[in-house]
Amino acid sequence: MSDDRATPAPIDAVPLRHPWRWVTAAAILVIVGLFLWGAATNPAYGWSTYREYLFNERVLKGVWNTLQLTVYSMVIAIILGVVLAVMRLSPNPVFRWVAWVYLWIFRGTPVYVQLVFWGLFPTIYQNIQLGVPFGPSLLHIDLQNLSFPFLLALIGLALNEAAYMAEIIRAGISSVPEGQTEASIALGMSWAMTMRRTVLPQAMRVIIPPTGNEVISMLKTTSLVTAVPYTMELYGITSREIAARIFEPIPLLLVAATWYLAATSVLMVGQYYLERYFSRGASRKLTAKQLEALAKEQIGEPHP
Amino acid sequence: MVPEDIKASGKLIIGVNIPYAPNEFKDAGGEIVGFDVDLMNAIAETLGLTPEYRESDFGKIIPSIQGGTYNVGMSSFTDTKERERSVDFVTYFSAGTLWAQRPGDSIDPDNACGKKVAVQATTHQETDELPTKNQACLDAGKPAIEIMAFDGQDAATNAVVLGQADAVSADSPVVLYAIKQADGKLEQIGEVFSSAPYGWPVAKGSALAAALQKALEHLIETGDYETIATNWGVEQGMIDKPVINGAVN
Numbered sequence: 001m002s003d004d005r006a007t008p009a010p011i012d013a014v015p016l017r018h019p020w021r022w023v024t025a026a027a028i029l030v031i032v033g034l035f036l037w038g039a040a041t042n043p044a045y046g047w048s049t050y051r052e053y054l055f056n057e058r059v060l061k062g063v064w065n066t067l068q069l070t071v072y073s074m075v076i077a078i079i080l081g082v083v084l085a086v087m088r089l090s091p092n093p094v095f096r097w098v099a100w101v102y103l104w105i106f107r108g109t110p111v112y113v114q115l116v117f118w119g120l121f122p123t124i125y126q127n128i129q130l131g132v133p134f135g136p137s138l139l140h141i142d143l144q145n146l147s148f149p150f151l152l153a154l155i156g157l158a159l160n161e162a163a164y165m166a167e168i169i170r171a172g173i174s175s176v177p178e179g180q181t182e183a184s185i186a187l188g189m190s191w192a193m194t195m196r197r198t199v200l201p202q203a204m205r206v207i208i209p210p211t212g213n214e215v216i217s218m219l220k221t222t223s224l225v226t227a228v229p230y231t232m233e234l235y236g237i238t239s240r241e242i243a244a245r246i247f248e249p250i251p252l253l254l255v256a257a258t259w260y261l262a263a264t265s266v267l268m269v270g271q272y273y274l275e276r277y278f279s280r281g282a283s284r285k286l287t288a289k290q291l292e293a294l295a296k297e298q299i300g301e302p303h304p
Numbered sequence: 305m306v307p308e309d310i311k312a313s314g315k316l317i318i319g320v321n322i323p324y325a326p327n328e329f330k331d332a333g334g335e336i337v338g339f340d341v342d343l344m345n346a347i348a349e350t351l352g353l354t355p356e357y358r359e360s361d362f363g364k365i366i367p368s369i370q371g372g373t374y375n376v377g378m379s380s381f382t383d384t385k386e387r388e389r390s391v392d393f394v395t396y397f398s399a400g401t402l403w404a405q406r407p408g409d410s411i412d413p414d415n416a417c418g419k420k421v422a423v424q425a426t427t428h429q430e431t432d433e434l435p436t437k438n439q440a441c442l443d444a445g446k447p448a449i450e451i452m453a454f455d456g457q458d459a460a461t462n463a464v465v466l467g468q469a470d471a472v473s474a475d476s477p478v479v480l481y482a483i484k485q486a487d488g489k490l491e492q493i494g495e496v497f498s499s500a501p502y503g504w505p506v507a508k509g510s511a512l513a514a515a516l517q518k519a520l521e522h523l524i525e526t527g528d529y530e531t532i533a534t535n536w537g538v539e540q541g542m543i544d545k546p547v548i549n550g551a552v553n
Contacts, residue, residue, distance in 0.1 A: 044466050058334055120364060123371035147358055229361050231322075232334075240456065241330040244323030247458045247485040 046251035053242060053255050062237035063259050069154060069222045069233060070263075074215055076158035081165025088170055099166065106163035111156070115227035118156040122146070150232070153225035161218060168214070172207035173199060204278040212271035216264050223256075234259055305515040306351055310375055316353040318344060319374035321362035324457065326481040326536050327380045339477065339536035340378050343396065344504075346528055350519040362426065366390055369507055376504050376512065380475060382428055383503035385551045393503030394516040395550040397533075398541045400496035401433055402479040403471050406464060407491045411471040413437075418447035422460040422469035425453040429473040433498070457482070465489045477538040484537070496540070501550045513548050520546040 039045055053059055087099035106114070122143040131137035176199045184194040223235035231240055234256050243252040286294070310316065320336065323329040328338040336357050348355040358374060365377040369391055383393040403413045403421075411419060416437060423430040430453050438449040452469050454460040461482040463469040472479065476496040483490045506512045523529040524544070533539045 058332070061334075116361070116364075119361065120367070123364075123368050123373045126372065147356075149359070227361070229359055231359055237334075240323055241334065243458045244456055245325055245329050245331070247325075247461050247482055249456065249459045249462050 044250055045254065046248050049246070049248050049251035050254050053238070053252060054258065056242070056255075058237050058242065059234070059255060059259070062232065062234040063263070065150075065232050066219065066222050066234040066259075067263065069150075069157065069225065070215065070219045073154055073157035073161060073222075074218055076154070077161035077165045077214075077218075078211070080158070080162035081169050084162060084166035085169035085173065088166065089173065103163045103166060106160050107167075111160045111221060112224050112227050114160055115153065115156040115224055118152045119149070119228040121152060149225075149228050149230040153222075153228045153230040156228065157218065157221065157225070161214065164214060165211070168210045169203075169207055171210075172203035172205075175206045176202045201278070205282055208271070208275050208278050212267070212274070215271075216267055219263055219267065220260060305511065305518060306353065307511045307515075310353065310512065314352075314354055315356050316348045316351070317356050317358060317373070317375045319360045319365040319368055319377045319379070320357050321360055321365060321379040324380050324478065325485075326477060326538065328378065339532065339538050340380065342532045342535065343523075343529070344376075344378050346523055346532065347516060347519045350522055351515055366505055369505055372507070376506050376516070378504055380477075381503055381505055383501045383549065383551045385553060387505065388549050388551055390508070391505040392508055392510065392513045393501075393505055393549050393551070394513050394520070395501035395503045395543065395546050395548075396520055397502040397538070398499050398543050399475045399477060399502050400499035400541075401429055401473055402476040402496050403473050403493040404461075404464065404479050404483055404490045405471045405493050406467070406489065409470065411493055413471075413473070413493055413497070415441075416449050416471065417441035417444070418449070419471060420450040420452055420469040422452045422454060422463040422472045424457045424460050424474060425455060427474065428500075429475075433473060461486065461490070476541060477536075480537060499541075500552055501543070501547075502541075503550065517546045517548055 040047070084099045084102060087095040088103075090096060125143060127143055128139075128141040129137045130139040180198050180202065181194055184198045189197065222233050225233060226236050226240060230236070238252040238256040239249065243249040246252075320328050320340075322336060324338075326338055327340045328336060331337045336359075341357070345355055357378075360368060360374070362379060365374065365379060365381075366387065368374045369377055377391075380399070381387070381393070382399070383395055387393070403411065405411045414437075418441075421434060423434060430451065434449060434451045438451065441447065441449055452460070452463060454463065457474060457478055460469075460472050460474070464472045465486055471493065472482070472490075474482070479492065483492060504516055506516065520529070524546075530539065530542065533542050
């Protein structure tokens with residue numbers, strides 16, 4: 001009897017079957033296949049026009065301008081956002097109020113409306129004079145004689161985005177527990193060093209994912225600059241220039257969508273690595289690399 | 305004749321809203337071209353000025369002329385009594401409304417009750433023509449016209465080609481151009497109706513109006529006006545005599 005207990009019959013272990021997974025996967029495949037077949041054979045999509053314009057010189061120029069608008073406006077927005085976040089967290093009430101009013105206005109009105117306003121800026125403020133108030137003028141710029149829609153679009157996008165970035169950065173800084181700052185001070189670190197070595201590296205982990213979100217969102221928001229109007233970005237060129245000339249809006253919209261998707265995909269890869277870098281040490285779980293090193297140590301293999 | 309400040313700068317700053325093919329749109333190289341553009345280039349040359357085109361939202365052109373940012377507007381503006389209260393117009397063309405349908409259909413522009421009609425948003429056809437016709441349908445106890453307002457003329461025209469709408473209504477030069485682009489998938493319905501003048505808006509009381517008028521009279525005499533209109537296939541709408549503020553309604 002004791003022998004029986006010592007050697008139990010081996011268990012015939014089989015993996016849990018998932019028949020419904022197979023059924024749903026097959027059904028989805030059939031539906032996707034039907035959709036693709038329908039899209040490929042539907043003349044409304046105008047695939048020949050799509051192919052003709054996908055790598056058109058003007059379209060590529062539009063892609064380039066869209067990327068420039070995205071990068072420049074995000075860089076300005078992040079710098080301005082840091083300033084605003086610090087102002088909102090500062091003990092100085094004037095700074096706090098200025099930052100609050102900025103946020104209230106730029107986050108409280110639609111970006112499209114703001115872009116229309118920036119487009120009308122040279123009409124409202126016909127010239128800029130720099131000098132002593134009520135005194136001599138040192139510099140006079142006649143805005144009406146200049147045409148700078150790209151700059152106006154950039155200012156419009158950046159100032160709007162700065163309001164959002166300020167909140168993201170403030171949330172990141174506030175998320176670092178107070179004890180971290182206290183500990184740093186106890187170690188004799190200065191305020192600047194506490195920020196640089198303790199607070200900001202931990203805040204970045206919270207700041208990066210929503211900032212990546214904002215970059216992707218900005219890429220698509222650039223299509224609104226037609227309100228300025230700046231028409232040399234991707235959507236402006238495909239829709240308001242080429243489609244309006246050849247009267248085929250659908251394939252040109254697909255061309256624009258393809259390029260937006262391509263750019264977004266690249267940005268997503270970048271975000272993944274950035275996030276991984278800044279979340280070092282945030283989780284107790286070991287990475288594959290660390291596990292491998294541990295295992296090797298266990299079996300006595302020398303560390304590489 | 306040209307106001308001093310414009311003469312001194314040597315530039316004629318023109319506010320234009322694109323796209324409105326064939327009057328103003330961009331070619332494959334991204335240059336602004338069209339009937340309006342060729343005509344304005346000839347006018348500027350006659351006046352000894354260099355034209356400088358500034359892209360604008362349609363609704364912002366008149367405010368920008370009033371504000372002094374643009375000297376003149378050029379965007380297939382219909383000269384209307386309403387707009388004449390804000391700016392002065394120099395007429396240069398006569399455009400009417402024209403409808404188009406898929407070949408073989410029998411849409412009647414005077415009795416489109418219950419039909420779907422595509423238009424470009426904010427055009428005269430969307431704001432005046434179709435609402436009036438729709439009201440007539442409702443008053444007669446017939447089904448309403450379904451007015452489909454699209455952001456661009458290309459989308460409005462495409463809606464008819466693809467069968468989403470039954471007809472498209474727009475300014476005559478635009479519809480004629482669209483029919484040419486659609487390559488047999490669209491046909492004109494009847495003739496052009498309710499013609500009205502196109503005009504160039506300038507600031508109220510500006511001496512530029514008289515200068516533009518004289519320059520156009522000169523181009524009509526030399527035959528350049530006819531050459532330009534024929535090049536763009538819009539000779540049906542040529543006028544004999546430009547006037548200042550020639551609105552018919």
